[in-house]
Amino acid sequence: MRTTPSPAGHRSADEQRHALLRTARDVADDLAADAIARDQAGKPPTDEAARLREAGLPAALTPPGPGRGADWRTGCAVIREIAAADSSVGDVLARHYVHAWSGRFYANDQHATALEEESVREQWLWTGAVRPPAPNDDAEGPDLTLRPRSTGYLLNGRRSVDTAVAAADQIVVDAVCAATGDVLVVRIPPGARGVTIEPAHGRLGQRVAGAGEVALDRVTITPGQVLGRRPHDEESTAPFTALAEPALRLALCHVGLGIAEGALTEARDLIRGGRAHRLPGEDPDLFLTYGELASAAQTATAVVDRATEAMAQALATGAQLDAEVPAGVAALVATAEAVTSKATLHVTARVLELADAPGLDRFWRNARVLTAHRPVAHRLRSIGEHYLNGSHRAVAATFR
Incomplete structure (x- = not known):
């Protein structure tokens, strides 16, 4: 099917990033081919995990180190690519990537390094x-x-x-x-x-x-x-450790974006193939609707990318992270989560009005489950308290 990427030590950082993203696109194409059938079967992701290992993604999506791992921006780009094809597998990969950081979040440097090296060597899925x-x-x-x-x-x-x-x-x-x-x-x-x-x-x-x-x-x-x-409690949490929970929430925002992007792409392909309620060349209202949905997805992407950049900088700082930084990052992540939840649910519901095909409903079902335990109102209140009162504890405490 594919070959595992060659050792990273002989390539520049840009070459490594491009190679990993190419691999992710190949895996995404493979997953998209039978996504509907696998969704209907609803089996544990044993075969999917094997596909990820075959492509080397569990080893590649570990914290960055000499000749191994992926930086936060690249890891999130891979997650979003996979999620657009199959959000269940994107969810698996998102949680794998964040939990692979557990050594850095909770252990000492020596323990974390040994753990990450073993994870890469054994292709552990976390x-x-x-x-x-x-x-x-x-x-x-x-x-x-x-x-x-x-x-x-x-x-x-x-x-x-x-x-x-x-x-x-x-x-x-x-x-x-x-x-x-x-x-x-x-x-x-x-x-x-x-x-x-x-x-x-x-x-x-x-x-x-x-x-x-x-x-x-x-x-x-x-x-x-x-x-x-x-x-x-939050007061006694080390700044770097405080990034663990918002990092997971942010990775799941990329899964949500992948769902929205996948839904729009599949609906577009169905419309172009003539499997739509209205033909695109004859109905300007269809252009308007699709433009609205694409804009909603792109707006959410911009907000998530801003939070991703802030998280990447915080993670790169490491143990020297300033105590005030995690709360600001958490506020950006909460904003990204609120915007992404609304956009993803809206997009996945509306595409069902644009095209008629078996399996298109899976995007809405997946978005519903992904966002069900993270109510937008809860996030918005925490964001408001953070900005009105300068409360750092409120944003972190609501990340449940």
């Missing part, structure tokens, strides 16, 4: 569900607990995971230490003893993303699987 600090964390007790033992911990509980729960190589979660009350971020291989995977069935959209629950019964966690502490 997923996870790390919850951000919140005032009511302990209201109902932790769902995951760690009990210390002589060497490491035993992990117990259940956690919902949005992608690749049965196809990933590493699942990143946070759990409360029963002895100290510390919240620790750990990684677990799904095949470990005591791990039970329960895939979700009958989803409205994102059917191939591989959502489900992971049940953990006395799962051994070695010291090497502990990435670090997740602070209990």
Whole structure:
């Protein structure tokens, strides 16, 4: 089908970027060919994960280092390209890329470097569900607990995971230490003893993303699987660690943009092929409608690109990041999320009025599921508080 990209060490950064984007386009074309059939089947993304590994994308979408990884801008461009062809796989890749940064967000430099090198070498596919600090964390007790033992911990509980729960190589979660009350971020291989995977069935959209629950019964966690502490509140969170949650939200904005772009492209091709309710050459109102939808998508793209640039600069700064920066980045991400959610839902609903073809509804279904747990009003309130009161905590705290 394709060949894995050649070693990056012998090419310039621009050459590496262009080669990775070419690979992403090839994978996207491959996924688009049977996207409708796979959506209808709704199976776990085992085959899709194999396609990604064959193309070398899990290894390529890791944090940048000497001769490896992808910078934030390039990683997001790859995610959007894949999502336009199949947003379920784009979702898998988005969460993989962000969780592959977990070593840098939570661990020390030496641990993070070793982890990233192993991830590239083994072509690990990452997923996870790390919850951000919140005032009511302990209201109902932790769902995951760690009990210390002589060497490491035993992990117990259940956690919902949005992608690749049965196809990933590493699942990143946070759990409360029963002895100290510390919240620790750990990684677990799904095949470990005591791990039970329960895939979700009958989803409205994102059917191939591989959502489900992971049940953990006395799962051994070695010291090497502990990435670090997740602070209990925003005030005690290191600036770089504070980027973890908005980074995930921003990556998912690129998935949303991919959905809108994919819907517009497929509707356009159907219209050109004569499978439309009205013929484009005879109806200026059709031009007007398509122009409105294209403008909405392009406006969302501009907002997301601005947040992407801010995030890229913050991630590149590393541990020296100023304490005030994450809140500003989070405000931009919240804005991008609000604009993208509205645009994607609007575009995917309206294209159904333009063309008539099986499978076109999947774009709206996928957009609905992707945005369902992130209400726009919630984001807008946090943005307003940030700008009116200069509140940094409010923007970060609402990223749930």
